[in-house]
Amino acid sequence: MIRHTSRTPRLRRLGPLAGAGVATLLLTSCASGSSGSSAETQEFEDFDAVLEAAEGQTVDLWMYGGDEQGNAYVDEHLAPAAEELGVTLRRVPVTDTADALNRVLDERQAGREDGSVDLVWVNGPTFSTGQQAEAWRCGWTEMLPNMALTHPQDPLLTDDFGTPVDGCESPWHKAQFTYFYNSETVEEPPSTLPELLDWAGENPGRFTYPGPPDFTGSVFLREVMISQAGGAEEIPLQYSEENFEEFAPAAIQTLEELAPSLWREGSTYPRDEQALNELFTDGEVDYGMTYGPARLTELLDSGALPESTRVLPLEEGTVGNASFLAIPVNAADTAGAMAVANLALSPEQQALKANPDVWGQFTVLDLTRLDSADQTQFEELPSSPVVPSYEELSENAHSELDFDWVPALDEAWRESVGRG
């Protein structure tokens, strides 16, 4: 072992280090220098021009990969239909939609104009975040012929978590927040959210919810806030600190008081919907909740949820939203992505996707705008043995609050209830 190092070898040893440092500085500065000029993207005159440009393109659709029916629908139905347009559709599964956005942001930061993400199945928070960073391509959806089949004033399609859609994303399907319970252990299910919370207080250890910032847990938190305020119409959609101070504390307090009666005395919470489902299936808790009721049919069929699972309709209604497909500004295959988005909106694909045996996702189309042949496709859909129709589920539904409520509430929860 060398004990005495003279000056020169040490300097020599530092040489590569300094070189590397300089090189990286150069690299990073180059990258941030070019990322500013990403505004110029390809423009199209009309949809025919889009279809022409789309031929031969490979579209990478980044989507949440944990939904097997969704994966199967894309692979077995959407992709073959895209192939007929000359577009290769490649599904890129991610564990969290935010990963797709992060990839886009990282590539933009590195100055890449031929981004590897062409199309993203986005939810409200991700869309909103992307809008902040101007990461989505805008004003392209009116060009899609099938957009004419949606209702232009449908509030679920004009705003996404309070962020105006502005043609920056194309609707894909609708979803309704849904609770479910185990009919074997719950004899008299509650019929409102306050009753459900009372039930949880009276039955220690039999109820819990995913801990925010998990998507599902975060929805539940907002539902509790809305319920404590006396209904969705009581809370201004717009977020402000005053509004937050007025409505959030009651929700946090309710959940704090409820915590000792929850699973594990509220010392910890399941981390996501899957973890809650596991507790539900293991018989540790009696209630579950999901923003994707479409999946319930398949989860019951496959045995992932017990046969005795029943949907719990609430009198006051639950929150509903739509999910969308968005194209990043730096997508390499924009035309192909647009062609796929239009295809996904076609009556055939929407009807196929609404079939509970395929995926069971509720359509975004306004059925009165379809011709009779297309309407029949929807009328002839088999119904699910578990999931009620969208009309029934979305009765008294309210829309999502502004996105800014989400992180503020989640953080307040983490700082109080989440610490157990």
Add this chain to the structure above:
Amino acid sequence: MLTAAPAVILVLLVLGAALIMVGLQSLGLMPVFGEPQLSLNAWADSTSLLESAGVSVYIATLSTVLSAGLGLLIAVYALTAGRGGRLVAAVSAATIPIPHLVASGAIGLLLADAGFLARLFGMPEGFPQLVATQWWTAVILEFAWKESAFVALVILGSISRSAMALSETASTLGASAWQRFCHVILPLARLPLVVSGLVVFVYTLGSYESPWLLGPLAPEPLSVRAVRLFGSTQLSARPEAMATALTSVVIAVLAIAVGLLLVRRSGDRS
């Protein structure tokens, strides 16, 4: 020195670039959008950063102590117990290629409240809570299981030949089993034990899967906090994610420095 240059330069470039970027982002100098602006905001929430660091160091320390102890036991047994020992060595070596994610999932299925073990005992009331507890029991057990095999492998690989010969000699000279352990095997195993312990500490400090899957929601270790903030829908959380990651790197570097000091010392003595 020159022969190592290609590897060293590559590592320094990749690691250096990453660390510089992380540092810049944590200081707000490389925002996802908007103008770069120097700010220490990401470092301002030092209480939760320190709390996370505490949790990480707690998990890493206990995991390291447990896996070093268990690993040493496995190695000694493998060295002294003949055929049975070779079997134990083979079984423990076989756990090494199992990815931590799979191992964590398996441990979760085994130890959860309604897991395999609880069911095996007929779901008794008193079955201890192991998964998602404030003591991180399941996380530490997972690390101890996987990393003890690694420690044992390193010890066996570096001392098996010399230890066998020396302890045979010692035993012909009348040394008891305990004396052979204390005066032959332990001194020989000290260096590989410290080195592999160091690797285990640094690895468990930065590891994500096991604390994420098997730990409670709060408080969170540095790795889990960094990933959560990085994936946050609030882009302003990015610098905080970078600050968290950097904290983890600093602790790891400090641990390596202390560990190398120990290695040098034990090298001096032997």
